[in-house]
Amino acid sequence: MTTAYNPVTPEIVRELQQIVGERNVIYGDPEQLEKYSHDEVADRHYAHTPEAVVRPISAQEIAAIMRLANRALIPVTPRGAGSGLSGGAVPAHGGIVLSVERMNKILEIDPGNMMITVESGIVTNQINTVLEEYGLFYAGYPMSLETCYIGGNVAENAGGGKAIKYGVTDRYIHGLEVVLPTGEIIELGGKRVKDVTGYNLLHLMVGSEGTLGIFSKVTLKLLPIPKSKVDLLVLFKGFQEAMDIVPVIMTQTGIIPTAIEFMDKLSVQTTCQYLNEHLPYEEAGAMLLIEVDGASEAQVESQYEAIGELCLERGAMEVYVADNYTTQERVWKVRRNIAEAFKVYSPVQSAEDIVVPFAQIPDLLRDVDLLAKKHGILIPNFGHAGDGNLHATPIKPPDMTIEKWDEILPMLLEELYIATDKYGGTISGEHGIGSKRKKYLSLVLQPEVIELMKRIKATFDPNNILNPGKIFPETPDAVPTDV
């Protein structure tokens, strides 16, 4: 899997310009290139400046770029909005960044089949904006919907807060147009909702982190917009009480909430301070934010009443009902701003998205607390309780030196991931492996499984041209080719 790549020469640049037009190639402009050197991973150790950026407008242009890259042995890293959290869109080996930013058209809205087809560079939230008048929506969107691109969502199989009821990205991807690493353009799936024609390459592409193909078109399954929704903010003494109730809600009431989000005391207090907001009972040990939606107000009312009563019976300190937009926004704003708030508190941190079977979250939280104490750092806990997906975020205390932090973090992450594995979990529920977690992959996957994945990669990409240096542990870290 190690390849000696060639640099992007002025001749290559001219060829790229012929494919996408002169103004769609960035080259020799350090300031512009720098913008494509990183994603949202805070640690700039994972950043790497590309030698050139190309901005194609069609699958045909992407295919021509890939054929050129194979011929010249130059790595290509596909890029959406750059909002990823694992280094997936970073050109770890230099070479070309292929940005889909110009491919942002809505190609077809088909309300009769409840499907939409878009280009991969569209901002995810725009899909829902145009769908509103049809009474339909795309339910697979992640928390970053206002900045991310759908193509990146597909590449990472992005998750989000509504997975418990609606699943994540992959449930809604019914069709893809993909440019293979070797330059062929293929169609997978379509507007049908069942398909068992050969192997499921469609869902092999979803979550492949830009290493098996570049998406040019995406066909998404839509759902009717719920007519009503209500949020409950439920306060508990501690996280054990909060988490114990999660499966009980579903089995006892028969209701699958849209979201069950979890926030610990540290997260709530830090975020309220950051937002200058006050939530009731900020001193509660843990909060659940439970959303229910449905086809009528009456249905939603009976649902939230059943859940609220159950929570109180089972020892919740208080249940607040947010049944209008303003109040709902107030509580969700706290949840959404936790990461931001901690960035202000201390920008040096490691955004994590470990996932365990949800009943094991209390066990995991106890281990996380011990780890934070052992290493003298902060680890606020928040995330998607209904999915067992925890954003345990190690944060450097403001008074700790960066050298100390750099020494601690790799050990801490390894211990955190080992704990996650011990409880039947894995190291990433929605952010992906990318470059950030590749050295930890073998903690959770058998060597035989990693070997199979590597062979699949080689099957699709014999020259290892597409997004090298990601996912697989032994791939070397960034090797500068821009001499």
Added chain:
Amino acid sequence: MTTAYNPVTPEIVRELQQIVGERNVIYGDPEQLEKYSHDEVADRHYAHTPEAVVRPISAQEIAAIMRLANRALIPVTPRGAGSGLSGGAVPAHGGIVLSVERMNKILEIDPGNMMITVESGIVTNQINTVLEEYGLFYAGYPMSLETCYIGGNVAENAGGGKAIKYGVTDRYIHGLEVVLPTGEIIELGGKRVKDVTGYNLLHLMVGSEGTLGIFSKVTLKLLPIPKSKVDLLVLFKGFQEAMDIVPVIMTQTGIIPTAIEFMDKLSVQTTCQYLNEHLPYEEAGAMLLIEVDGASEAQVESQYEAIGELCLERGAMEVYVADNYTTQERVWKVRRNIAEAFKVYSPVQSAEDIVVPFAQIPDLLRDVDLLAKKHGILIPNFGHAGDGNLHATPIKPPDMTIEKWDEILPMLLEELYIATDKYGGTISGEHGIGSKRKKYLSLVLQPEVIELMKRIKATFDPNNILNPGKIFPETPDAVPTDV
């Protein structure tokens, strides 16, 4: 992909007996072997008798069998209940049938995580029987739930009548223990509900038709049992009126029904006659059987009232409400017995499961009618309207000679599949490709896509030992090795 396989010799049989015990190897007993020579495909052209049948009890035994088969170059065909409809469990190249019939244990019920882990040879309906007391159920089951095995469901990514709301098998498969064709035992996924750790091998296995691995354990996600359900039998003049309403139900009421099943006049009349049953308005041109379920009686009542009113507004002739078990069973019995009824009418037929974007079903039905008239045969239409999955079943009229039928069928199927493709569909929504449809695969998949699938197969199974002769067009038909 063509391999010269070796026959199963008495020495090989002795080795197999050492692995699984003498009484779990069937050899030299034509009557017993014949039982493993076919699945539920009516056409016995696709049957093939195995040289030996082995019945292992564990992943370790399966692994030992696969190592032996690789060493001796003998094909192995995994088999569940043999209830498949594409020849998937038939040993097309002879060799060994590996039956999981003894691996039928429930390994763990984990109500706290809403998960169950079972062995692959359990009858699918038994899973739901044991779960009843926990208020949980497995929603991915197909129509044949009372006979099929969960392992076969995973291999075929079995569908069913409730896909519109609940999806199909793959949505519920969260963990698999798999024996690879080369004999390694791997674990994929687990009891977590989100996982983006490397490529999605878990869902590459689902629907791989027993060609990429043999499943020994399956971990399934569960849902709360709905507290209430109601069926509506809605009568229409013709199929266009019936199908037009399908997306409107969902977008206008915001309700996703559990099932929207479609039956044409021919299907209803033939089945009522077979069952000696009378449904109201048997002469209606088309019927929809719409099921709604939910967490309370009130919720379900408001749902079926909204749907019923909408149907009447939009030109339905009549809406019958089946709100008790007896009446529900009466209407579903008709739906479930259509295939059986036509088998009695004329046993020579071809069970199909073509699928199109659901709004295109009326277009497809018109083409199907023309095809039936052109070839002078019957094609009743029934199936899962909400999924666009149509069981258009070509049937030999009792007075047509079998020679004539054998001449017509391949042409007819090709025309049927081409029509399906024209409307954005594909040739199988739930039964799989197997041996029955492999020669038609290239009608709906690009050569590049088939090539990728073949390379993946070779990556997993370099000796092409596991279930050869399936899926891929150019694999030769059954080549007898039992000389």
